[in-house]
Amino acid sequence: MQRGKGMKFVGDSRIKANNRMPNKPKDYSEYPGKTEAFWPDFLLKEWMVGAVFLIGYLLLTVAHPSPLQAPADPTDASYIALPDWYFLFMYQLLKYSYFSGAYNVLGSVIVPGLAFGALLLMPFLDTSKERRPSKRPIATSLMLLSVASMVYLTWESVDATDWSKVNTQGQITDKHLGLLPAVEVDTESDGYLIYEANASCIGCHGGDLTGASGPMLLGNTLTAEEVKEVITNGRGGMPGGMFEGTEEELNTLAEFIASLKEE
Structure with a gap:
C-alpha cells in the first residue's frame, strides 16, 4: 500500500492553518466618505508630515542656537520677570x-x-x-x-513691555544685541573696588555698571569733577550724600567713573 493512498484528511480546529491571509488594507472605495485605511495608509502620511516638521525644527536649532543668557545679578533692582x-x-x-x-x-x-x-x-x-x-x-x-x-x-x-529695561538672564538684552558701549572695565582697579564696596552705588547701577534702578555708567560723557559733583549733591532721581568714604576715595571713584568712556 502506497503511502497516503486511500487516506482522507479532515480539518481540525485545534491545528493552526499555514495559509494566512496577506496583510492587505481593506478596499474602501465602496464606502462613501472613506477612501483609505487608517492603518497603514493614513497614519503613514501623518508620520511623514511630522518627520518633515521635526527635521525643519532640528535644522533651525542648529542654524540659530539659543543665545547664552546673562548671569544672575542679585544687585539688579530693575529685574523684569518675563516668561517664555x-x-x-x-x-x-x-x-x-x-x-x-x-x-x-x-x-x-x-x-x-x-x-x-x-x-x-x-x-x-x-x-x-x-x-x-x-x-x-x-x-x-x-x-x-x-x-x-x-x-x-x-x-x-x-x-x-519696556524692552530697554529687560536686562536680566533669560531675556533679550542690549548686551545680547551688541548695543552696549565698547568699554573695558578694569575690575581690579582701586576705583572699581571702591564702587563695589558701596552698596548704594552697585545697587543702583549694577555690578557690571550697565544700570539697574539707576542709569548705565558705561559710555558716560562726564568729567571727574562732574561725577564728583553728582555723587556729592545728587542729580535727578539720585540723592546726594550717598557715598560713604573718604575724600580721597571719592576722587578715585570719580576718576574711575569718568574713565568709562566709549573707545
Whole structure:
C-alpha cells in the first residue's frame, strides 16, 4: 500500500492553518466618505508630515542656537520677570483687574483650565463626521476664539513691555544685541573696588555698571569733577550724600567713573 493512498484528511480546529491571509488594507472605495485605511495608509502620511516638521525644527536649532543668557545679578533692582514667549498671553491675562490680585486664581487656574479643558473635550463635544470647518461650527468657533485670544494677548504683552529695561538672564538684552558701549572695565582697579564696596552705588547701577534702578555708567560723557559733583549733591532721581568714604576715595571713584568712556 502506497503511502497516503486511500487516506482522507479532515480539518481540525485545534491545528493552526499555514495559509494566512496577506496583510492587505481593506478596499474602501465602496464606502462613501472613506477612501483609505487608517492603518497603514493614513497614519503613514501623518508620520511623514511630522518627520518633515521635526527635521525643519532640528535644522533651525542648529542654524540659530539659543543665545547664552546673562548671569544672575542679585544687585539688579530693575529685574523684569518675563516668561517664555509662548506663555506671554497668560502673563498678559494676569495684568487685568479681574484676573489678578484677589482674582488671581481665576486668571491663573480657572480660565486657562476651562480653555484647555474645552479643547481636550472637543472630540466628545463635537461628534460630527464632517471634515469641512464650515460644517463643524462648535469646533471651528472654539479654535478660532482660542487662537485669536492667544495672539491678541501675546501682542499686548510684547507691546506693553519696556524692552530697554529687560536686562536680566533669560531675556533679550542690549548686551545680547551688541548695543552696549565698547568699554573695558578694569575690575581690579582701586576705583572699581571702591564702587563695589558701596552698596548704594552697585545697587543702583549694577555690578557690571550697565544700570539697574539707576542709569548705565558705561559710555558716560562726564568729567571727574562732574561725577564728583553728582555723587556729592545728587542729580535727578539720585540723592546726594550717598557715598560713604573718604575724600580721597571719592576722587578715585570719580576718576574711575569718568574713565568709562566709549573707545
